[in-house]
Amino acid sequence: MSTYFFASSTYHRGQLAAQRSDMTVSVLCRARIAEAKCVLDVGCGAGQTLRVVEGLNPTASLIGVDPDEEACRAGQGENGRIFFIQAEGEHLPIADGSVDFAICRVALNYMHQATALHELARVLAPGGKLVLSFISFGYTLRQALHPARGGVGQALGNFKDLLAGIALQVLGSQGRRPAFWGRSVPYTSCDWLRRRLRKDACEIAWLGCEGYYLGCATIWWAIISRTK
Ligand SMILES: C[S@@+](CC[C@H](N)C(=O)[O-])C[C@H]1O[C@@H](n2cnc3c(N)ncnc32)[C@H](O)[C@@H]1O
Numbered sequence: 001m002s003t004y005f006f007a008s009s010t011y012h013r014g015q016l017a018a019q020r021s022d023m024t025v026s027v028l029c030r031a032r033i034a035e036a037k038c039v040l041d042v043g044c045g046a047g048q049t050l051r052v053v054e055g056l057n058p059t060a061s062l063i064g065v066d067p068d069e070e071a072c073r074a075g076q077g078e079n080g081r082i083f084f085i086q087a088e089g090e091h092l093p094i095a096d097g098s099v100d101f102a103i104c105r106v107a108l109n110y111m112h113q114a115t116a117l118h119e120l121a122r123v124l125a126p127g128g129k130l131v132l133s134f135i136s137f138g139y140t141l142r143q144a145l146h147p148a149r150g151g152v153g154q155a156l157g158n159f160k161d162l163l164a165g166i167a168l169q170v171l172g173s174q175g176r177r178p179a180f181w182g183r184s185v186p187y188t189s190c191d192w193l194r195r196r197l198r199k200d201a202c203e204i205a206w207l208g209c210e211g212y213y214l215g216c217a218t219i220w221w222a223i224i225s226r227t228k
Contacts, residue, residue: 130224138216203225205223
């Protein structure tokens with residue numbers, strides 16, 4: 001059984017069009033992407049968000065990181081100016097403080113979150129920014145109550161994600177990927193994120209919600225700054 005949660009090539013292709021019209025562009029502009037010199041996207045898939053960035057900032061160097069070899073290869077084949085690295089968000093092969101703008105769009109939840117956030121903070125230069133979007137309680141609750149795909153296995157997996165999210169928020173613990181609980185996608189809360197970021201000299205400068213289910217946020221967007 002694969003220990004990663006990879007997305008399909010159809011998903012990556014579809015996201016390029018979607019991100020040109022959803023919240024992505026407005027949040028990147030709010031975080032002043034046009035002023036960035038080096039933009040890193042962790043969990044970049046085939047580089048769909050960085051392709052949007054290409055149009056917003058014509059000069060920054062663009063680096064995409066994803067463990068999915070096929071997605072990296074597909075992105076590299078598009079002939080853009082993005083440099084792809086096949087690697088995990090939990091182990092970024094990038095020097096300390098070398099990036100002034102990072103993006104992690106609906107990908108953090110598929111990683112060991114505390115480790116990946118620590119890595120993102122490590123590679124950010126002081127004053128650097130991170131645009132982060134993440135799955136929150138409402139999304140996972142909706143998946144558990146109304147699974148998007150059928151099958152008993154999928155339904156049980158969705159409940160496991162819900163329990164893993166509660167464990168992360170309440171106990172602060174998340175399983176490692178090869179272990180049983182590590183093969184889940186725990187949701188993230190703004191409170192947990194704020195507490196976690198403080199340990200790495202980062203703070204949330206802006207928060208925006210993309211949608212709600214039964215009054216609970218589904219996806220949050222955050223602009224995070226590295227303070228020192
Ligand atoms: C839902 S897709 C989002 C892709 C892209 N960021 C976007 O917004 O369209 C989640 C991505 O996270 C990647 N991913 C899964 N596990 C990862 C890990 N441990 N480190 C970095 N990326 C990971 C997947 O390969 C996939 O490309």
